Amino acid sequence: MQLIYDKDYNYRLGLLQYLHPFExxxxxxxxxxxxxxxxxxxxxxxxxxxETIDEYLNELMRLKVRNKEFVFRALEVPKIPFISFNYLHKKILKPMRLAVAGTLLGAERALDSGGVMWNLSGGFHHASYQFMQGFCIYNDIAIAHQQLIKNGRLSTDDKVLIIDVDAHHGNGNAFSFREQTNVHLLDVYNEDIYPLSGFTREQVDFPVPLTSGTLGEEYLARLSSALELTDSDYALAFIVAGTDVLAEDKLGGLGLSVEDVAAREKMILEHLQKHKIPAVVTGGGGYSKQSAKAVSAAIRACASL
Ligand SMILES: [Zn+2]
Structure with missing residues (x-):
């Protein structure tokens, strides 16, 4: 297993950090x-x-991602008149675009090695070619998938699995891939919280809707059953490993511990390794103080893979 990281992944928000619960x-x-x-x-x-991003976005979104008002809304920060688009771009959009490159690099290296690549950032699963929301501007997995096909690393016949274990339903992935029958989505999410879109929830191939307050034991049992339903011949798997499932997280509404998160990632990656499926882990959401601890515990649990 290798990690993908750059010091410029970090969001150095200055005063902006007081407006968003993001670490x-x-x-x-x-x-x-x-x-x-x-x-x-x-x-x-x-x-x-x-150019790579524009290749993925539809016409209207190409304009919206360059418009301060729309970007502010997607980032869920209040509008601040004296902040320029360039400032937002430097502080938030550039780190996100670097993370998109990280997910693509991870996918290429995972395909080369057949092993596990772990991108510490990325997993922007509320974005698609048609919308951006929930602190997600560019859908890194969809952009990476498009580039892999364009560069001949994958074909449209290759089956790809996205395992989304962030607390929120991955509406951006569900929307982006809804017509690509070879891309399957397994989504474990709190059904009581954002995003409540029935349309995208119906696109999930292996849905695991949970109710608020679900604890680790049930979560892991339901995930394990869902993994057993997936096929064994995927060319590549992406994982959206959000840590907003932690009990301390104010947004996710679930009750997992740091140890549960580590066990979750280990279960997923061991399952994929058993079937020799190359895997790219992406960061996903996670806004509590415990988030970094949970990610590091998960990496520790999977380090020998
Ligand atoms: Zn989330």
Whole structure:
């Protein structure tokens, strides 16, 4: 297993951080917590280009991602008149575009090695080519998938599995891939919270809707059953490993512990390894103080894979 990280993944928000419950330096915290494992860490080096993003977005979205009002709304921060688009771009959009490049790099390396690549950022599962919301601007998994097909690394006949274990339903992935029958989505989510879209929930191939307050034991049992329903011949798997499932998280509404999160990632990656499916883990959401601790515990649990 290799980690994908860049120091510029971190959101250095300055005063903006008081307007959002996001721990902007989470990625560097995780890295320092797993330093002793001696895992190799690679960087995407440069962010994904505007052309690559534009190739994925529809016409209206190409305009919206360059418009301060729409970007503010998607980031769920109040409108601040004196902040320019360039400032937002530098502080938030650039790190996100670097994360998109990280997910693409992870997918390429996972296909090369057949193993596990762990991108500390990415997993922007509320974005698609047609909308951006929930602190997600660019859908890294969909953009990576499109580029892999364009570059001949995957064909449209290749089956791909997305395992989304963030507390929120991955409406962006469900929408993006709804017509691609070879891309399957397993989604474990709190059905009582955002996003409540019935249309995208119906697109999930292996849905695991949970109610608020679900604890680790039930969560892991339901995930295990769902994994057994998936096929064994996927060419690649993406995981959206959000840590907003933690009991401390104010947004997710679930009751997992740090140990449960580590057991979850281990269960998923062991399942994929059993079937020799290359895997790319992406960060997903996670806004509590415990988030970095949970991610580092999960990496520790999976370090030998
Ligand atoms: Zn989430």
């Amino acid at each position: 902007g330096e989470k990625f560097s915290q995780v890295l320092s917590m797993v330093n002793d494992l001696g895992l190799s860490v690679i960087s995407p080096n440069s962010m994904v280009s505007e």
